[in-house]
Amino acid sequence: MSAIKFHATPAGQQALLTWQFLADCESKSGKKKYAGAPITGISVGWRKVVIKNSPDSINPCAYTFWSIERILENLKRHDIYISGSERYGDPRAQLLQGTAWEAVRPQILRTLDWPALADEALLPLVDELNTAYKKTAERWANNSAVRFETFAGQERLVLTPLDRLEEPKSLKQLRERVHSLLPHPDLPDLILEINRWTGFAEAFTHISQGGSRVKDLAVSICAVLISQACNIGLEPVVQSGVPALEYDRLTWVEQNYFRTETLSLANDALVAYHTQLKLAQIWGGGEVASADGLRFVTPVKTINSGPNLNILEPDAELLTITSPATNLLDFMES
Template sequence: MVDFDATPEGEPVLGALLSLPELMGRKKVGPAEIDTGLLTGSWRRLVLSAPHLEPGTVDWKAYTFCVLEQLHRMLRSKQVFARNSSKWGDPRAKLLTGEAWQQARPTVLASLNLPGEAGAHLAARAALLDGTYREVAARVPDNAQIVFDDDGRLHFAALEPEPEPASLLNLRAAVNAMLPRVDLPEALLEVMSWTGADQAFTSVTGGEARLKDLHVTIGGLLVAHGCNVGYTPVMGGADALKYSRLSHVDQTYLRLATYRAANAALIEHQASIPLAQAWGGGLVASVDGMRFVVPVPSVYARPNPKYFGRRGGATWLNMINDQAAGLGGKVVAGTPRDSLYVLDVLYDRDGGRRPEMIVTDTASYSDIVFGLLTLAGFAYAPQLADLPDQKMWRIDRTADYGAFQDAARGRVDLARIERHWEDILRIIGSIHTGAVRAYDVIRMLSRDGRPTPLGDAIAHYGRIAKTLHILRLADEPGYRRQIKVQANLQEGRHALARKIFHGRSGQLYQRYQDGMEDQIGALGLVLNAMVLFTTRYMDAAVTRLRADGFDVRDEDVARLSPFVRHHINVLGRYSFQLPDLPGGLRPLRDKHAADDE
């Protein structure tokens, strides 16, 4: 028996649900015995006016389905919820309240640099928006990157691809030729020897004794799961690669927590390499989804014809920083908008520095998400599709913003934000402290696609940041290019992930979410290990080339990609013999050598 409860909005539906047993099986049910307020759309005709009904009666069967439809809608928006349930429970019950909120409040405000009173803060945001409008509008006559159509809507000129000078092409060719050729298992074992990542795999029983050659077994399992090929291709004569040993270690040592701990070691090592530091400081990150068809029956896979055809699928929403390190991710059903989960991914990193700027695609955008990310201290920089359809917002109705006058047709209501400021702080504080998932909060802030009053206040706050983002896109081509570069970095990572996850046609054969997260955790770890292997050897190659007098320019080094894959074999030949490396690294190949291996 499920113990349901409801918010005031959900109480009528819950009441109707509880009254259904009294109606079922009866020959006659009158209108006074049902809640006619729930009869929306065609349900009113089906329940009250069906041709077969006697005067003064209703169709209780149709009414039952109407109530169940309303119940499903209310469960999804958490207006009806199950007590003591993690998935279907009430997210409001997890929000910080009373004494708990008062104790956490000073720390939250200090860490997020938010004021307790909204007045001065909102006035400063209004002044920033007004000043930015005026500054950007003044530069419009000299700005060839933007145009306004007859309706005053803003359009961007396409970004021209950055030219690739001969010095970059020569450097890229030389570095790629110098990378040692290696099988994937050997690369994994070598990365483990550098980082000690294999030490993160501890027994679920808590035992401290380490099995002999445990790192070899772990390497075999990472190949089996990360390449989606199963045990058979990695099994060998060595005891560490026999079926019984693989199965035991898989069940005892490999789980989401140990994947994450191992990944933290890889992220830290990646950040220490000079070449990775030339790519970025680790403060810019992007979040995007990689889709997998799930061809087996699973309640955790959802249909999405755009990505999965007629079958169901799941999405790996993952985050990568500008040093090419995957910071973590989350497996979600294939259909929801990514925006519901972006904050949860950001707050649940495996390791690395907390990013300051977040790049996403359009699917991860909404005004509420803009507001929450801004409140959480992130500079949100989504790629906005169909920019002419994006409304720009102003606070001062009477201000003259020149060329933006017609585009700035929306008005931000500061009074609405100020009225809800304490609840806004409590919402973001509850997310920041981990008391509640951002996914649940965002669902709670919207009902049937429409924001609640509190959600609308957060959306108004987000519209200030959204408009500042659009103005910066219009005014700074370098900002647009930075966003594009980070988005391309994520696409490169996903392309490499597809190359690795090649078995079973790249489809995910896991029925349960835990199994999906474990296998994708293995893929993420193998992916980061390959990137780390490539980055370190690229760094060594750049150092060698500089010592040899090769034309190595800093601007070219910054454009090298760690997602090349010609030098690592992931198909069918799995050697787990790590050679003796007295110098710590394999010898680099000659930059003029033909790629005949």
């Protein structure tokens, strides 16, 4: 714990306090060394195993694991950071400050169509929130879907779950018909088929040998893609006796063919093919992307946009596109 010095943003201060408390406990002894342990923010599930009988009676093992979990969560959110680290550094350090920010501030505000003062930007949100609170308060007495319950001496808000809607018979029949019409290939076969359509594997070139290709390189590339995309490692895709799927071959391909440059070129090949599909054109011009149940929209005016000639005409006034298929798995889902 003393080897790495953690720092925290205001949102990560409580998690850092638990970590520092653990570090201090290393130099203490006795049964009450965990007395006064900070437990602010502990969930109901963790509280059951961390706290024995009273807030001063702590299960050391459970408290340690809870603290580690909080540290990991806050590291991922960058609420806890390490000075000097590129991956886990302070995200605020990358923000423009002083004269550098003042120089680009007018341009960014015009691009985002934001007012110069923060109070003006927040005022519509304040009014909307205030209106929502008032409407909720007016209908609270007649709202059977929400209530307060007392749990462990504290009140908590409880929302009644929505009633389940039964699926109509026609929907079930449609699902069965669609399912019967779709092929059911294995994932490796599917990726190899996509490569046959798009040739995306040609984008993977050796880091030092340029355009030289070994036999069945596409098979090895697809196997490495599966191992990385599914986060399963190389062992599950290794097949002894198949030269393209031997462990040594796959590690060599991963080290020499997989890098940001080749992955970007492979994605470009997928996007170029995807945008020519009639169904993709019906969906729109590519300004909307969906991933993991989230919907992303690229506005027409944005400083983060760039040209994509595969989607818009060359004489378009502004080429601003977020690809509808940004990676191999998105492409496959489409």
